[in-house]
Amino acid sequence: MIKTGKRAPFFLLCLLAPAAAMAAPEPGVSLGTWSFAGGGPGPGTYAYGGLSLGLSGRLELEALGVAEMTPSPGGDVIAGASLGLSVLGPRDSTYFNMLAELAFLQSVVTDGGPGLGPSYLMLRLSPLAIGTPYYGHRDRMFSIGVLYDIGADHFSAVWNVLIVSWYPF
Amino acid sequence: MNSVSRLALSAAAAIVVAAAAPVAAEPRSPWLGGSVVSVRGFSEDSGLPAGEYFDLGLFVEPFRLKFLNPSASVRSLIPQFPFRPGSSMIEFGVDIDLFSLRDHPLKGIMRQESALGPALAASWAFEPSRGIAAGTLCLTAHALRLRTGDARYNLLSPELLLDSGLNPSGWGLRLFEFSYFLF
Numbered sequence: 001m002i003k004t005g006k007r008a009p010f011f012l013l014c015l016l017a018p019a020a021a022m023a024a025p026e027p028g029v030s031l032g033t034w035s036f037a038g039g040g041p042g043p044g045t046y047a048y049g050g051l052s053l054g055l056s057g058r059l060e061l062e063a064l065g066v067a068e069m070t071p072s073p074g075g076d077v078i079a080g081a082s083l084g085l086s087v088l089g090p091r092d093s094t095y096f097n098m099l100a101e102l103a104f105l106q107s108v109v110t111d112g113g114p115g116l117g118p119s120y121l122m123l124r125l126s127p128l129a130i131g132t133p134y135y136g137h138r139d140r141m142f143s144i145g146v147l148y149d150i151g152a153d154h155f156s157a158v159w160n161v162l163i164v165s166w167y168p169f
Numbered sequence: 170m171n172s173v174s175r176l177a178l179s180a181a182a183a184i185v186v187a188a189a190a191p192v193a194a195e196p197r198s199p200w201l202g203g204s205v206v207s208v209r210g211f212s213e214d215s216g217l218p219a220g221e222y223f224d225l226g227l228f229v230e231p232f233r234l235k236f237l238n239p240s241a242s243v244r245s246l247i248p249q250f251p252f253r254p255g256s257s258m259i260e261f262g263v264d265i266d267l268f269s270l271r272d273h274p275l276k277g278i279m280r281q282e283s284a285l286g287p288a289l290a291a292s293w294a295f296e297p298s299r300g301i302a303a304g305t306l307c308l309t310a311h312a313l314r315l316r317t318g319d320a321r322y323n324l325l326s327p328e329l330l331l332d333s334g335l336n337p338s339g340w341g342l343r344l345f346e347f348s349y350f351l352f
Contacts, residue, residue, distance in 0.1 A: 033208055033344050035221055035250045043220035043251055045210035045344055070210030070342050071219045137280050159250075161208060162345070166278060 026092070026133040028052040032140070032163030034066045039147050039156020040120070041076035041107065045069045048163065050082075054133065057090040059083065064103070075112045080105035082122070092134050099126040099140060105147075121148045122158060133167040140165070177331050180308055181291040184265050200319070200350035202229035205242055207323070207346035215330050215339030217305070218256055223249040226260070228348055238266040238286075246294060255298075262292025262307070269316065281317045288314050288323075306331040307341065321348040 030050035036042075050064035066078040082103030088094055101124045107117030124145030131138035143160040207224040211217040226244025246258040266286040273285035288311040295304030308331070313324040328341035 035208075037250050043218075045208060045221045045342065047344060069344060071213040071215075131280075135280075164278075168277075 026054045026167055027169060028060075028062075028133060028138075028165045028167045030062065030064075030163055030165040033161050035159040035161075036147070037157040037159060039149060039154060040158070041068065041078070041110070041117075044071055044076075046076075048160065050163075050165075052084075052165065054091060057092070058086045060086075060091060062101075064105075066105070072112065074109065076107065076117075077109035078105050078120075079108050080120075080122075082124075086129075092132050095130065095132055095135075097129040097132075099129045099143075100124070101126070101145075118152065119150045121150060122146065124158065124160075126160075126163070131165075136167050138165045138167070139163070171336070177306070177308055177329060177337070178335055180289070181306060184289055184291040184308075185263055198231060198233040201231055201352055202227060202240075203349045203351035204228075205244065205346065205348040207343050209246075209328075209341055209343040209346075211330065211341040212339040215305075215341065216332075217339075218248055218251075218253060220248050220253070221250040222246045224260070224343075224346070228264075230350075234266075236268050238269070240264045240266075242292075256296065258294045258296050258304075260292050260294040260307070262290055264288050264290040264311070266314070266316075275313070275315060279315060279317065279322075284316045286314045286316045286321075287312050303333050305333070305338065306335065309343065311346075319350045321346075323347075 030052060032048045034046040034048040046066050047069050048066050050062045052060050052062035054060050062082045062084060064080050064082060067074060068076040080103050082101045084099050084101040087098040087100055089097060103122040105120040105122055110117035122145050124143055126140040126143040128141040129138055140163040143163060145158040147156045147158050205226050205228045209222050209224055224244050224246050226242050228240055228242035230240035232238055241263045244260045246260055247254060248256050266288045270285045275285060276283060290309040290311060292307045293304050294307060295301050308329045309326050311323045311326045315322045323346040326343040326346060330339045330341055332338040
């Protein structure tokens with residue numbers, strides 16, 4: 001079990017990522033679905049939102065949130081940050097790309113009550129990323145990941161059918 | 170039957186009648202139909218298993234009317250997370266696109282030229298093992314329906330559910346629903 005003090009760097013990262021995203025060039029806004037298979041907060045439909053920025057030609061940082069939509073809207077909410085690597089080429093010029101992400105996720109609302117719940121590490125692969133920040137639009141399709149519940153020492157899967165990103169600037 | 174049930178039944182009947190009305194209408198669409206896919210879930214009080222449903226089917230949209238454009242669909246709803254194929258449902262439905270706006274505030278989020286076409290839908294979902302009569306009536310509002318030349322994209326469509334006695338039995342939400350014209 002990770003103690004709250006040890007989580008501080010991750011929280012700092014979660015807080016800094018959206019601020020940096022708005023200050024840096026190519027900030028992106030993402031929306032998508034999020035499915036937990038065999039783990040996470042529990043059965044239901046979840047929506048995913050994120051704010052991202054490019055750190056280098058291939059690296060990007062995203063602050064993200066995952067919220068339960070059904071059966072209890074807002075009953076479980078997770079916040080986190082991910083570091084993404086464009087596998088097939090620079091993120092700005094490779095129209096068909098693949099994205100690998102490493103993320104820390106923290107439950108901030110559990111069963112309808114605010115407070116820190118389980119923490120997770122996630123490794124996710126988006127095998128098909130179409131579009132680039134240069135074109136103002138990118139779709140990540142059929143993303144699949146491994147979710148590790150740090151406290152429960154349990155592995156499960158996550159799945160995103162579609163994540164759409166917009167780069168308005 | 171209470172007033173909510175009467176209102177819901179009237180809405181469903183109006184959608185079905187409006188969908189059937191333009192049988193001989195023009196102009197015809199260059200497409201007849203295609204495939205539809207959505208991800209959806211239901212409220213705790215709906216009596217349906219909690220989880221994420223994957224919804225896959227076929228639709229037909231034979232006309233290209235500027236107002237009250239109808240379409241129909243048949244789908245299968247499969248609980249995918251957790252995976253419970255035994256609780257899968259079949260759903261028959263009709264949609265009515267109320268109007269179509271080419272100049273709309275959500276143009277910026279689409280890569281292609283698009284039109285905003287809010288729609289209302291009524292559908293009947295049932296588990297084959299329980300029989301078609303023991304189903305659920307779903308009344309859906311597609312407020313965010315974006316149309317392109319060969320697709321329809323619906324986002325965050327809320328649903329009102331009524332049981333086989335037409336009493337309100339909960340609600341649902343389609344996170345997204347994409348329809349692609351194929352034939």
